[in-house]
Amino acid sequence: xxxxxxxxxxxxxxxxxxxxxxxxxxxxxxxxxxxxxxxxxxxxxxxxxxxxxxxxxxxxxxxxxxxxxxxxxxxxxxxxxxxxxxxxxxxxxxxxxxxxxxxxxxxxxxxxxxxxxxxxxxxxxxxxxxxxxxxxxxxxxxxxxxxxxxxxxxxxxxxxxxxxxxxxxxxxxxxxxxxxxxxxxxxxxxxxxxxxxxxxxxxxxxxxxxxxxxxxxxxxxxxxxxxxxxxxxxxxxxxxxxxxxxxxxxxxxxxxxxxxxxxxxxxxxxxxxxxxxxxxxxxxxxxxxxxxxxxxxxxxxxxxxxxxxxxxxxxxx
Numbered sequence: 001x002x003x004x005x006x007x008x009x010x011x012x013x014x015x016x017x018x019x020x021x022x023x024x025x026x027x028x029x030x031x032x033x034x035x036x037x038x039x040x041x042x043x044x045x046x047x048x049x050x051x052x053x054x055x056x057x058x059x060x061x062x063x064x065x066x067x068x069x070x071x072x073x074x075x076x077x078x079x080x081x082x083x084x085x086x087x088x089x090x091x092x093x094x095x096x097x098x099x100x101x102x103x104x105x106x107x108x109x110x111x112x113x114x115x116x117x118x119x120x121x122x123x124x125x126x127x128x129x130x131x132x133x134x135x136x137x138x139x140x141x142x143x144x145x146x147x148x149x150x151x152x153x154x155x156x157x158x159x160x161x162x163x164x165x166x167x168x169x170x171x172x173x174x175x176x177x178x179x180x181x182x183x184x185x186x187x188x189x190x191x192x193x194x195x196x197x198x199x200x201x202x203x204x205x206x207x208x209x210x211x212x213x214x215x216x217x218x219x220x221x222x223x224x225x226x227x228x229x230x231x232x233x234x235x236x237x238x239x240x241x242x243x244x245x246x247x248x249x250x251x252x253x254x255x256x257x258x259x260x261x262x263x264x265x266x267x268x269x270x271x272x273x274x275x276x277x278x279x280x281x282x283x284x285x286x287x288x289x290x291x292x293x294x295x296x297x298x299x300x301x302x303x304x305x306x307x308x309x310x311x312x313x314x315x316x317x
Contacts, residue, residue, distance in 0.1 A: 009059050009089050011307045014051065016064035016075035019280040022096060022296060023063040029300030035060075039075060047071060049078040056087040061131075061303050066099035066118065067256065067279050073099065073118060077125040084126035092129040092306060093122055094299065096278035097254045101136035104143075119143035131302055131312075133278060133295065134225045134253040149312045151302055153253040153276050154181075156293050157223070158188045160274060166219035167246060170194050172211070174224050174232050185223050194220070196236050216244035226254035227275065230261035234268040247271040254278050255292075257285055265290070 014035035015023030027034045036052035060083045064076040076093060083091045103114035115136075122130065123145050130144055133151040141148040161169075169191030173182035179195055186193045194213025220240045227233050233250050240248045248270050255275035257265075262285050265273055274291045275281075281292065302312050 009057055011303075012053070012055055012058045012060045012088075013303070014060065014062055014079065014083075016062070016072065016079060018065045018067065018072040018075070019063070019096065019277070021280060022065075022277050022294075025277075025294060025296035026063060026094075026299050026303070029296050030303055037079065047074055047078060049075065049082055051079070051082050051086060054086075055083055057089050059307050060088040060091045061094050061306075062091065063094040063096070063299075065097040065279055066095055067097050067254075068099065073121070077121055080122070080125040080127050090128045091126060092131055092303075093127040094303065095130060095132040096295065096299065098132045098135055098140070101140055104137050104140060115140055116143045129306065131299070131306065133276075133299075136225055149302060149306065151295075151298055151312070152316060153278075153293075153295055153298075154184060154188070155316065156276065156295055156298060157251050157253075157274060158185065160291075160293055161189060161221060161249065161251070164219075164249070166191070166221070166249075168192075168218040170213060170215050170218045170220045170245075172196060172213070172215070172220050172222045172236065172240065174222055174236050178224060181225070182223050185221065189221070191221070196222075196239065211239055211243055215240055217246055219247045219249070220245045221249045221251060224250075224252045226256055227252040227261060227265075227273075228256045229259050230257070230264040230268075233273075234264040237268040237270045241269045250274070253295075255281055255290075257281065262287065 012035050013027045013032045014037050017039055038050040040048050062079045066073045080091055100114040100118045130148045134153055141150055169189050171182045171186040171191045171193055173179045173195045183193055194215055197210040222236050237248045250270050250273040253276050266287055272289050272291055274293055276293050276295045305312055
């Protein structure tokens with residue numbers, strides 16, 4: 001699909017209902033009010049979507065995370081379709097959290113590659129670009145037949161933890177697959193690297209077998225892309241404390257916080273658990289040691305750069 005230059009057109013920012021607080025914050029940082037949209041349900045539960053302002057010839061950005069329920073995905077698809085049918089010049093799907101990203105390969109017989117199915121839906125609905133953050137696997141960018149800009153929460157996290165003045169910091173990868181992310185944090189925080197040797201007997205169940213690296217009498221930071229049921233994170237925190245770590249911090253971009261996650265994190269001996277606001281966290285699932293960092297400034301700058309045809313990668317240099 002050919003790239004469209006719309007730098008001379010007006011920008012329009014709208015949002016679904018998955019994370020209205022983040023959408024408002026991004027829109028305010030961009031300097032644009034959120035476009036008025038109507039999203040309601042018929043008696044049988046079907047979604048009705050209508051854009052209440054003129055979008056003809058405009059550069060439209062639709063903010064919507066696609067975490068469960070699946071209606072969040074439907075909202076995004078219908079908003080994209082409505083904008084395209086209203087003759088928008090370009091439609092960018094801004095997806096702070098891309099749901100179904102973990103189902104990115106056929107690792108057993110007769111399973112769907114759900115991450116690809118969702119990408120196909122977004123392309124078929126008519127999106128021209130996708131702007132997202134911390135995919136579970138970077139190769140997901142190749143699932144889309146359109147340009148994808150992939151943001152990282154690392155700059156926000158690094159800035160936060162630099163202020164902690166950590167003692168001999170050790171950045172801990174929760175598994176071998178997370179070593180690259182942890183190495184990036186270690187470089188920016190002038191820390192060393194450790195890796196948790198983990199096995200997963202079944203989905204959402206993790207067992208810590210060993211920790212590779214020196215953690216005794218040091219401040220440790222476990223970094224991951226998401227916290228779902230918090231089994232990996234809570235067991236990692238406990239293992240590091242058993243091995244003599246001074247303070248254990250945890251950081252993850254996407255706070256799914258499913259099922260027993262809150263109970264597990266509250267019981268874990270962590271000094272602080274930092275997450276971002278890519279997913280809205282209900283007030284009754286927040287607790288004292290959970291620190292929510294805003295990624296709105298990153299997204300607002302990325303949206304502005306996209307609109308004015310400037311580099312996105314320059315945000316991370």
